[in-house]
Amino acid sequence: MRDMLVNGAFSLGITLSEKELASFATYQGELLHWNKKINLVSVKSDLDIPIKHFLDSLTLVPFIQDTRGQVLDIGSGAGFPGIPLKIAIDALNISLLESSRKKASFLKHIIRSLHLTDITVIHNRAECLMEDETYRGSFAIIISRATLKLPQFFRMGAYFLAPKGILLAMKSKRVEEEFTEAENISQNLGFQYVARHDITLPMTGDFRTIIMYEKAF
Numbered sequence: 001m002r003d004m005l006v007n008g009a010f011s012l013g014i015t016l017s018e019k020e021l022a023s024f025a026t027y028q029g030e031l032l033h034w035n036k037k038i039n040l041v042s043v044k045s046d047l048d049i050p051i052k053h054f055l056d057s058l059t060l061v062p063f064i065q066d067t068r069g070q071v072l073d074i075g076s077g078a079g080f081p082g083i084p085l086k087i088a089i090d091a092l093n094i095s096l097l098e099s100s101r102k103k104a105s106f107l108k109h110i111i112r113s114l115h116l117t118d119i120t121v122i123h124n125r126a127e128c129l130m131e132d133e134t135y136r137g138s139f140a141i142i143i144s145r146a147t148l149k150l151p152q153f154f155r156m157g158a159y160f161l162a163p164k165g166i167l168l169a170m171k172s173k174r175v176e177e178e179f180t181e182a183e184n185i186s187q188n189l190g191f192q193y194v195a196r197h198d199i200t201l202p203m204t205g206d207f208r209t210i211i212m213y214e215k216a217f
Contacts, residue, residue: 004050008202023087023114038102040078051204057081067091069140075147093118099125130159137162145170150182158189167213175209190216
């Protein structure tokens with residue numbers, strides 16, 4: 001796995017330290033162990049965890065400018081993309097939002113195992129969190145990895161993001177229809193389109209799209 005991560009990250013313009021590589025090795029071991037008891041991720045080949053989960057998560061690294069801002073990962077699941085981002089950018093302060101109790105337990109376990117700081121697990125649904133004024137406008141960046149349709153993501157982003165905050169949506173290649181549908185909704189909710197980046201993952205050739213919006217007010 002080490003060589004896959006080193007070479008794959010390098011192809012994305014990212015250099016991983018020995019400490020970060022050790023963290024990813026521990027993460028993979030714990031993920032495989034827990035996966036025997038609860039369904040966290042699908043593992044069909046040796047490429048799945050290092051490439052389709054770790055490196056896929058790291059594709060966001062070049063697009064995170066505010067490395068000290070509060071980040072919300074909606075629907076974090078087994079920790080993607082939040083935990084790989086935290087490993088690679090230690091200064092980030094990340095909240096992992098996950099509605100599944102079992103997955104939230106795994107997230108807390110892996111945070112302890114990796115000795116990560118400034119990272120919190122919120123065991124709740126986003127819709128319920130939107131009823132708590134504490135979280136309104138409190139994040140600089142919101143990320144989601146193929147969990148939410150863009151219209152729903154915008155509505156949540158409108159609540160959680162601070163003005164000038166950034167919305168980062170990670171999508172597969174089947175995004176065109178969703179992208180068109182979301183255009184009017186995004187404008188009505190105060191979002192300005194920033195950029196779209198199409199990425200091909202190393203080794204697997206899987207296609208990914210990262211879509212960026214900024215909250216205007």
